[in-house]
Amino acid sequence: MSTAPEGNPLDLRAWLAQMRELGEIDDVTGADAQLEIGAISQLNVKRAGSRALLFDEIPGYPQGWRVMSCSTSSPRRLSSILRLGTEGSHQGLVQKLRGKPAQWLAGAKDFAPVTVSHGPVLENIQRGEQVNVQAFPAPLWNEKDGGRFIGTGCSVVTRDLESGWINVGTYRVQVVGSDRVTLMMIPGKHGHIQHAKYIEAGKPFPVAIVLGADPLNYLISGIEVPFEVSEFNYIGAILGQPVSVVHGEVTGLPFPSGAEIVLEGFCHQGEAAAEGPFGEFLGYYAGGVGQAPVVRIERIYHRHQPIIMGSPPGKPPNDYSYSKAVMRSAILFNALVQAGVPEVQGVWAHEVGGARLMNVVSIRQRYAGHARQAGHLLSQCGAGAYMSKYSIVVDEDIDPANLSEVMWALATRTEPSEDFDIIRRGMGSKTDPMSIAYPHAAPLASKMVIDACKPFEHLTRFPQVVEPSRELRDRVREKWPGLQLP
Ligand SMILES: Cc1cc2nc3c(=O)[nH]c(=O)nc-3n(C[C@H](O)[C@H](O)[C@H](O)COP(=O)(O)O)c2cc1C
Structure with a gap:
């Protein structure tokens, strides 16, 4: 894992290299961003022992411009993302995780991100007329999706108008033009609350959308970290090291210096577009088509040969x-x-x-x-x-x-x-x-x-369960090891 002295850049490639050594990555070449990447990802996660997928040579896009999926769907990968070693068993991971969220939350205040002036995410910057979000292989994940969703395993950085608190949330992002995407934030989510304050104040809402980084970034932005606690601090507490961030040229918002792609811009008053349908996490296209705020993109920052972190929902078990x-x-x-x-x-x-x-x-x-x-x-x-x-x-x-x-x-x-x-x-x-x-x-x-x-009042007289005692079980297991009895 990266340990730059000025903080952790949340570099996806450092994690990928570690996973490759452990045999946790399958490379897939030639799959089309139009449905094939989505179908392979959906089917992959349903097979036993599935690995993370790295798609390259995507037809119509430059070689090396990649999409990743299924990053968190095994105990080994998930424990490595959480810096809990590489636990092969589900129970082992659950044991190691006990008590950790409370510790991370308590420690978050001590791990404010550190600002740096450079980082791989600044290798390429699209400004003004150059901005073209359609240059990236955003997948059409499912046959009945309403468009291409470039943001699934993404992290959306926003700032509270009053307190300056930086929130990072995973909200899906659909491409609706070369410089426009929609942001689907459910009411009550922290990004939605922050957006509402800007709208009430008549101000444009600044947004930075991180489309790929160390999967810890989207894992934490996709869970409920309490109100007014920044996910960047929480991630720092998990790493035991602050996150290293650069600041966007037009919004001043922070994002990881090792991020793959970042879209930066503003939601303007009253500007919304049709969003969805999208294959959702319960396994249905339940939300249909709605209206969602549009982000007008003013800058795109990306590494050479960038990787989009995909995490498509769908009928469970799904990617995440x-x-x-x-x-x-x-x-x-x-x-x-x-x-x-x-x-x-x-x-x-x-x-x-x-x-x-x-x-x-x-x-x-x-x-x-x-x-x-x-x-x-x-x-x-x-x-x-x-x-x-x-x-x-x-x-x-x-x-x-x-x-x-x-x-x-x-x-x-x-x-x-x-x-x-x-x-x-x-x-x-x-x-x-x-x-x-x-x-x-x-x-x-x-x-x-x-x-x-x-029933508590009948505990002592409740009928006994029919199953071999521990001693009997141990004995037969030992005598007939070839049977691999549970
Ligand atoms: C892959 C993925 C996609 C998600 N998509 C959305 C979404 O489109 N809109 C939304 O409001 N929440 C979505 N969620 C749930 C939120 O990310 C989650 O509730 C998170 O806690 C929100 O951050 P917040 O607590 O800072 O608001 C998604 C979660 C994951 C893991």
Whole structure:
């Protein structure tokens, strides 16, 4: 990894070199940006042991102008991005991650980015008439997408009008002209809130869109770092070293000095364009066509032979559903502990629900009401409230990440008239395909909390589970190693 004395430039190529040595990269040549890159990426992530993909020799574009996808979709790649070694197993990664988000958040204040005057991102600068975002191989990811989305694994840098706080968020970016892109920020997201303040003040909204960097950049800009904490500081805390940034010529916004491509410009009052449809993270084109603010691009900065970091959503498992499941599970685990829930054994935000719709917590029950407390907090804590349609609580003998075990607990440890609580008018989303049937105009949705634990008052007389004891299991495993018994 890069360790420049003046800070970490968030260089994608340093990470790529490390992954190449570990055999974690597949090179693909000759795939068309029009659908073929998207289809290969979608299919790749669904096969066991899939590697990250680096597309080159893209028809119609200069050799070396590349697109990358599937960067975060394995424990080994994800742990290396998070600087937690190269964990081959999912459980190993989850163990290493425990407690880390709280530590990173606490440390963020000590890692303000450092400004430098040079960096690979400044190797080429398009200004004025030269600006041409269509020169880059922006993929048409899915057959029914409304256009080419150059920003999927991107990080959008914006500044708060009042406090100057720098936010970095992943918001999708569609190309709508040679010097224009749209920015789709969902209401409530930090970039959306900052944009609204500029609009109210009648001022143009400055934006810098980072289209490729060390994948840590987009991993963190794509998760909920708290309001008024800059993701650049948070990334610094993960690295144990500040991020090195340069500042844009027209907005003054900071961006990583080792970034691949950066689009810099402004959203002007009232300027919007048709955006979408786009294949979304729950596996549907649910959002349809909407209007989104336009960014008028005044500068494009890029490295020689730049790489677009792609991270297309789609039917789970998709490009980033694994990383979301891991990151959100760790954050929810911390949130429950901080809210005072004792004996939390594990949390899993399932990929099938886009790491949003279906979350499971396992606890060791200590008192009457413990399971309901855990379930309602999982459903409504700050990091969990958005879209948490099903929150399920299971006992400690159930692995919350194992869908089959969770469904077994649900089938055998619930009494429907007692164990299903419904919360009405909670936070929903238009990306939920069922939003067409939401009973309210605003995205207000109901949520279900399922207590799939053995009833606390009957714990001692609840029927015993039929399975070999640990001693018996160890014995047969040892005697018949060739069978590779679980
Ligand atoms: C690949 C990817 C694409 C995303 N696309 C969008 C998007 O288009 N619009 C949006 O509002 N959020 C999108 N998100 C979710 C946000 O990035 C996420 O909620 C993040 O916390 C937003 O940053 P903020 O908390 O600073 O607002 C996406 C996340 C990922 C990982």
